[in-house]
Amino acid sequence: MVQFDHVGISVPDLEAAIAWYSKALHLTAAPVFSVPGTDLRGVMLLHQESGYRIELLHRPSARLGPAPRSPIEAAGTHGFGHICLRVDDVDAEFDRLLSAGATVRMAPQAAPRAGARMAFVADPYGNLIELIDRK
Structure with a gap:
């Protein structure tokens, strides 16, 4: 069986992104995690009703990518x-x-x-x- 699980999005401010996505898309946050030996932190957000998930990822050293206007x-x-x-x-x-x-x-x-x-x-x-x- 193959089933889509989640999408990961890199964000510049993990706590602010958790607050926005949780409120705007009615998602519930799991505990924040860290990847040992790196500066990577993240969190999985779950939509309780439908089950879709969004993973927010943050690295302080990340750089801004293109933000499409359309x-x-x-x-x-x-x-x-x-x-x-x-x-x-x-x-x-x-x-x-x-x-x-x-x-x-x-x-x-x-x-x-x-x-x-x-x-x-x-x-x-x-x-x-x-x-x-x-x-």
């Missing part, structure tokens, strides 16, 4: 592009995340798939989060 720009760089959350109401979740401190990257609109709706926001560190309904 999903099209993100697709122009190989590697991590975005995470996607399936939601019941794209517009409501988009507004809620903006209120929590996310920034607009693509306002809610029809998705390429017939009948679906999508939007993109960025977390406080520029990482893209797609919202989609697949009705």
Whole structure:
């Protein structure tokens, strides 16, 4: 069996990122861990209802990478592009995340798939989060 487990996101401030992701995406944090012999710390965040997980990672020596201004720009760089959350109401979740401190990257609109709706926001560190309904 193969099953998707989690996505890892490198952040510049672990405690602030834990607070934002926990509040904005309704995630519960496990204890913070450290990797012996390195300056790497992290935490696994769990969405209790659906079971998806996001791992936040922090290294003080990490350097800032490209923060795409749109999903099209993100697709122009190989590697991590975005995470996607399936939601019941794209517009409501988009507004809620903006209120929590996310920034607009693509306002809610029809998705390429017939009948679906999508939007993109960025977390406080520029990482893209797609919202989609697949009705």
